[in-house]
Amino acid sequence: MKDTQANFAGRVAGLLGAALVLAAPAAAQARQGQDDGAPADLLITGGTIYPGGGDPFTGDIAITGDRIVYAGPQYPHTAQRTIPAEGMIVAPGFIDPHTHADDALMSDIPAARLVLPFITQGVTTAFIGVDGRGDPDVAVTFGEDSGRDYGVNFATYVGLGALRGEVIGSDDRPPTQAELAEMVALTDQAMCQGALGLSTGLFYAPQSYAEEGEVVALARAAARHGGIYDSHIRDESSYTIGLAGAVAEAIDIGKHAGIPVHIAHIKALGVDVHGQAGAVIEAVETARANGQVVHADQYPWPASGTGLSAALMPRWAQDGGREAMLARFDDPDQMARIRSEMAENMRRRGGPASLLITRGPADVLGKTLEDLAPAAGGDPVQAAIDVLRRAEAGVASFNQDEADIAAFMVQPWVMTSSDASAGHPRYYASYARKYDTYVRERQVIDLRQFIDQSTVVPARAFSIEDRGTLSKGAFADVVVFDPEAYAPRATFLEPTLFSTGVRTVVINGVLALDEGAPTGKAAGRPLPRQSKSTNCPAP
Template sequence: MNGKLVILAAAAAALAWQMPTVAAAQSAQSARSAEAAKAAAGDAPYDILIAGGTIYPGNGEPLVGDIAVSGDRIVYVGPPADRSAERVIDASGLIVAPGFVDPHTHIGEALASGIPAARLVLPFLTQGVTTAFIGVDGGGDVDVAATLGRDSGRDYGVNFATYVGLGALRRDVVGEEDRAPTAAELARMVALTEEAMCAGALGLSSGLFYAPQSYSGEGEIVSLARAAARHGGLYDTHIRDESSYTIGLAGAVEEALTIGREADIPVHIAHIKALGVDVHGEAPAVIAQIEQAQAEGQVVHADQYPWSASGTGLSAALVPRWAQDGGRQAMLGRFADSAQLPRIREEMAENLRRRGGAASLLITRGPADALGKTLEDLAGEAGDDPIQAAIDLLERSEAGVASFNQSEADIAAFMQRPWVVTSSDASAGHPRYYASFARKYDVYVRQKQVIDLRRFIDQSTAVPAALFGLEGRGRLAEGHFADIVVFDPEGFAPAATYAEPTLFSKGVRTVLVNGVLAIDEGRPTGRAAGRPLARAGAGCAAE
């Protein structure tokens, strides 16, 4: 299933869920407002009062109390008080937290959709996510002003910020070829980065594992990162190797750290992991490597999704980068070249081995007859070996895979570090789109007790807000934006699985986005109050 079909399907599901409930919710809201107005004997001082919940403010000890909201802001946080409001929400026995911040997602296409239901991003709201970052892995559009929708007139379900991407810059200026940019091309890429930063980009993102970004040298990236650094941006990177493909996991982390030092820019490592059988158990060494850099004064942090399976393209997982030089058509031409095919097959077999074999790759995107099957299944049906099955599938269409390649020990080791925050890496066909925050709470807080509830909330709210400079978000504090989630500590859990990846999570009772009820009594209201978020301090004076 391609991205547009996924968005259409998600929008249809959202509409099917919303339509029976929106009118009822609006009717109930009107009735409650009328009752509250009568009880208050005049205008209530607050729009919404969340009463009696266990409040986790995002950066402090929990307390049982009330939160009052007027307009888009929190105006009271404290002990229970006799206060009237247009709407009182009883949160007794529930957890009240800041709306979750997801710093690594692939929901840009949904936000750009012409379908209002798609722009609600219900898979996020039903987990309590109120702010998301897009443009990651080097994919951020060069035209950041357009991405932030300043002139679109569209509404959005969640707040969002964006990066400018190395991949987009390279494709616009250099193309798909495996070569360094000329001096003039590099100057153009630097100028475009400057423009994107002035328009509000968070910084520069890269996806060095993916062609054509994998063809970028360290000096090229440093030049672009310096341009981002001049405007207070960050360098966000899907590192060149999370496994043993090229320079190895430790080498790729060192490259990211070197770029950060040379460009004098904070480094954020995307979806940190030890991918594949060759590097299982290396998390402690990577942690030590990063914390040594921090001890020496470098700003470095990371995000992590709570799944043992990553999600990527089948070609990215298996096909050697030299065989992708020039783009998809050039790759297909090499498949048809009997002189080059044996080398391609040999290297694909090695890549399959490091990922754990054909049974470890589940097809999540592509031709309908392949969805939900492993590469091993496809090979068995065709009576071919797995490499031929992969080539046959790629000749029909690019495909997405869930790649089961991580160890639970490594996942836990990264999750426990204070500089690693929660993310989803949300992408079509993988349950992480619908369930990452719910899964982290249910599996790693409640079941395995890898981290406690406060750390889960802090890693999902105040810590990323502080790391990325989200002013007025990520904490429950007076004067902050009213991005709030209320969830049932006994019922907050994922429903999505690898077999059924598009099931909404359970247990979220209330979500406010900028003071507007997006989820009310566990149901979506259909109200879209999210905002594009330019980087704090963005804007450049004309010269």
């Protein structure tokens, strides 16, 4: 069965226009799959079913309303619509625990809210508000009284950066007691409104100005409600406390706050820490053996994506925000120090050829700092400064070693994610790339590991009820893909090409992708977490 790319492209163009700039083995599945004999709304038949947490089997999935009513070898009744899936892989819809799809989901444009880059890979649930950016007003994020509809399910965090921005601003200082109390109260409010937990981006200014005690106080507030502590850790490289120190800090925060710890997009970033995956794994395993809940996600790319200033500018030079940073560019004494530290940051990331501009002024897109250096007198640091004077830019930073990527990927506590953000192919192709590169080509993991890491593992880790499995009573989030055709098309120079090979996507019982083409139906839902605190106001 082949993808009809022309048909797909036509459907996408029509939908988007200018808007796009734990389960059981087969026998047990069959036993629990018996239903009451009523005709199903939708029947997916004859595929190889990977149920999420169980052995694969050949059989059928029957759906009525938004739930699965049968998962077993052969459905004994009729259905209003039957989708043949012989030769296909049938799996639970993928759950992406770390994305930057906030803008798409909060957009005023209905076509953007479909989030087709996710649906065309089989992603049916996404987490937003990550890296400390989650709005404390979670009710607004979930679209209370907005009338918005969504292409995928989503959950959100409350973020340290958003809390600090609202209460302190962008200054490099600790909060006063009153300010900390205000941030704690905002965290409580967000958790009562359904936040997953507290997210931080301790690498980024102004969150990097927060000391551990401040983070523990906010994490304790999230813990009272049964939340998760999710962190882009303070250092994935050798910028400040080092990779090992940052992992230790995340684990320590979890221990002192009494909260599960999730390490976002786990990696060893930069030449100084290549080969340290083993030490990070040992630290996490030790914490887990001591009774802590610690897990992580990982995107399957050798290049990270971040802002040019985040990659190269020292944090002290960002104190006070962009305007204050630009003023320092005109101070010769400060500029000498800035240039020296930028050069060192460029070195640790692999040099100017490893930094590709993916977002910013049109004339620099698709060029590395090495490419831009001749126009800056042969100086790549000056080239970066020239770009930053004009606008903040995004970069793909080629900074990881494949041995470290593989070492993290095989861990049972590491799940698939995309870290989806504009200008990086991970938005359009992370799940397809992980399958095509690390299952088919390099055989780092097998197909069941890939599916479990993308479904039941995050569902269990984050207590996403009735999702991540194909079993009777679960929500009908399903992906059907061709194992011979499922592959990425997006590249670092063309990051917005849709992946191929996904034939069918069902979200809450509704066809979102049918015969490889988007239907335009928005059946996703906000997924507020139920607070465990008794101090939340009655809804």
